[in-house]
Amino acid sequence: MLTRIEWSKADEQTRQRLFKRPSLGSDAFKVAQAILEDVRERGDAAVFEYAERLDGWAPEAGFRVSSAELKAAADALTPADRDAILAAADAVRAFHAEQGYRAYEVETWEGARAGRRVTPIDVAGLYVPAGTAPLVSTLIMLAVPAQLAQVPRIAVIAPPRKGLGVEPTVLAAAQLLGVAEVYAIGGAHGVAALGLGVAGLPKADKIFGPGNAYVAAAKSLLAQSPDGAAADLPAGPSEVMVIADDEADAELVAIDLLSQAEHDVLAQVVLVAYSEAFASQVEDEIERLLGLLPRAETARAALANSRLVLVTSDEEAAEAANAYASEHLIIQTGSPRALAEKVRHAGSIFLGAWTPEAAGDYAAGPNHALPTSGAARAYGGVTVEMFQKTTTMLELSQKTLETLGPVVERLATLEGLDAHRLAMVLRRNRKSAQ
Incomplete structure (x- = not known):
């Protein structure tokens, strides 16, 4: 069902192609x-x-x-x-x-x-x-x-x-x-x-x-x-990556993937699994659970653009997570917090089997308005600071001109901006004349 790739055997071009978001191909x-x-x-x-x-x-x-x-x-x-x-x-x-x-x-x-x-x-x-x-x-x-x-x-x-x-x-x-x-x-x-x-x-x-x-x-x-x-x-169609080892609950992994797939036909889900056997279990659970969803048609369309990455270690899983830079990252492994420490790029991370992304979507507290399409490399989610702006204010005394003035004048001379230099020189001269 999910397009497969073995992370260790894929070159950089293949990895980039695998993680291309479906919305990037739209008009x-x-x-x-x-x-x-x-x-x-x-x-x-x-x-x-x-x-x-x-x-x-x-x-x-x-x-x-x-x-x-x-x-x-x-x-x-x-x-x-x-x-x-x-x-x-x-x-x-x-x-x-x-x-x-x-x-x-x-x-x-x-x-x-x-x-x-x-x-x-x-x-x-x-x-x-x-x-x-x-x-x-x-x-x-x-x-x-x-x-x-x-x-x-x-x-x-x-x-x-x-x-x-x-x-x-x-x-x-x-x-x-x-x-x-x-x-x-x-x-x-x-x-x-x-x-x-x-x-x-x-x-x-x-x-x-x-x-x-x-x-x-x-x-x-x-x-x-x-x-x-x-x-x-940048916040477009929703996406999630789930990293799950062989001890994870396949049903819970499947429903977490479907929670994003049901959003939009252009949504994307990525499963990072440690074995083909566990990945197959998850796919079976996805198919079973689809039969219970009113938005199954939307989810199926999204799954057509979704991916399965097979890894052999936490290090490979973290490497895949950083390459994808997902909006949501769910980690269902034996040591989720330790693995999360290796991940630098993700909008929001959900740790452990008892932490569905749905909790963050609704009422847990952290914001669910998050960067998509790999923008988590440079952006975080919505914060109070985003609704604010800062203005710097500067006030100098005459005393300051004695120490700051020569530095400003020298730097202005280095840059060849003479009006800048004179703006300080004239003030220092005024002070000397007093």
Whole structure:
């Protein structure tokens, strides 16, 4: 079922080809670029046309969900659902409360006060996937750190169901979390509207949240544009790598793989196994469990792009994990923490048989908005710091000019930038004349 490779026998080219993400072969960037250009050129009209054609939802009154609808959705929740959402938010808040940039001030030269100030971004745009699977958990993962960072305006966009608006559970979660600004629009056109500030949406300073290949492409393209919003991190179709030795529970390994495969036809799962016999057991369990899943068709499509890596040691397993740099890494081996110490590149790591990735997806505390497509080599998951920015501040005294001045002047001379040199010389002369 899974495409196989023996790690020790594969050359570098084969390994790279094996780990190519399925979304990289899509037309996402081409399509997203065309949508962004159209929205820039035609503004509101383009957004409403895409929304009608792609979402089946483009009300004349605009995309914003009313406060009455948010309240009605929250009131309709069962007590158990309400408690689950609030409990998850509490855990996420507890984990992220330890984060955030620190303001400070130091003396770098005598009389020189150098400091850093921390402020939130003005407008955070949150993308909450809510099409085939309404991800209430993503709203929690994004809204809570934004609130901890004290972002003054949080705007959520969520894809509507065809002709029905946003899934009520997403609206209910927004109400419970105190997020009042929700817009029923998604896809690349929704990202374009949020990033450019058209069709009644605010212009976000930065857009957060995972999405399909088109959403990820639109975020990336906007971040490269002078008039567009910044992006949190590359977050496209979901992926997981599971490292499991022969003592692992094949059923648990299989369900962890399927937990990601059911997300999206472009999702990818990778099993790293220590023997062909155990790998075959896992494949048998996958086939059996597929029969129990309502989203089996989606999972089967994802499994067609998935991989099996056969290794002979923890060292090889860690090497494969670092090469793949997965969004989620689950380790079900005899010494999971020891193996994790060898892994440098992963968005989030789940240790041991009792730690399913599903716990991290929903309510354990760490953020589930994570880098995909190998971006874990350079990025981590969403944090409070991502909603903040720092500004450095510097104040010199006349006394500082005596020691700092000659250094600045010398370096400016080395670079041939005479105005820089004179900016200090003139000040030192003023001081001498006093």
